[in-house]
Amino acid sequence: MEIKEINALYEQCRTYRRFRQTPLDHDFLVSLVETAHRRSSGRNGQPWHYYLVETPETVAALQPYMHWAAALPKEIGTPKPGEQPVSYLIMAQEKNANPFCYVDAGIAFDTIAFLAISKGIGTALLAAINRAKIAEILKVPDNQEVTFAIGLGYPAHKSTIVPVGTDGNLDYYVDEKRDYYVPKKSLKEVLVLK
Numbered sequence: 001m002e003i004k005e006i007n008a009l010y011e012q013c014r015t016y017r018r019f020r021q022t023p024l025d026h027d028f029l030v031s032l033v034e035t036a037h038r039r040s041s042g043r044n045g046q047p048w049h050y051y052l053v054e055t056p057e058t059v060a061a062l063q064p065y066m067h068w069a070a071a072l073p074k075e076i077g078t079p080k081p082g083e084q085p086v087s088y089l090i091m092a093q094e095k096n097a098n099p100f101c102y103v104d105a106g107i108a109f110d111t112i113a114f115l116a117i118s119k120g121i122g123t124a125l126l127a128a129i130n131r132a133k134i135a136e137i138l139k140v141p142d143n144q145e146v147t148f149a150i151g152l153g154y155p156a157h158k159s160t161i162v163p164v165g166t167d168g169n170l171d172y173y174v175d176e177k178r179d180y181y182v183p184k185k186s187l188k189e190v191l192v193l194k
């Protein structure tokens, strides 16, 4: 694949918060976890466990415990029934995980998100979740702690990167179609050439 094509895929690799209700291929979802799990891990500790939730009943049971789009009013940012993710990957860390484990999680999430968008599937990494409730629903063992949820589904909206306005506000916003616009700082602001 050309670097241009890879960059174009990364451009689409955004946070999606509304999804078409088409089911996702089970084997593909399993392959996402397999690839993510085989990536780098601090001290090779491999403390992350992935709970793949696909049955409509369990997906529905989890929906109330996800908190969406802190920058937007709830009625705009929270997916409504018929827009919610069709599957979730819940990431739980072993309680004795080493301090690098969040880097491992970032690498794993990026792997999942990039492979997913290469098949047109959108993701949302969610940290604002009710960890205790999710652990209870999924019967997560006591030696693990639910930390992140990844919502998955074919996107039902667009999301576009825009420059940061003169007021410096980094909050994402939506238009009348609830398509997203995500301000990103300029390269000049973040890249230091020495």
Ligand SMILES: Cc1cc2nc3c(=O)[nH]c(=O)nc-3n(C[C@H](O)[C@H](O)[C@H](O)COP(=O)(O)O)c2cc1C
Binding pocket: 013, 014, 015, 016, 017, 067, 068, 069, 070, 124, 125, 126, 127, 128, 129, 159, 172, 182
């Ligand atoms: C560590 C982390 C936690 C996040 N938690 C949430 C969350 O709980 N709810 C949510 O709607 N979005 C969440 N997001 C998505 C961010 O809001 C999103 O990445 C940011 O607005 C930039 O948009 P983009 O991903 O399309 O570039 C999270 C993202 C990251 C990296």
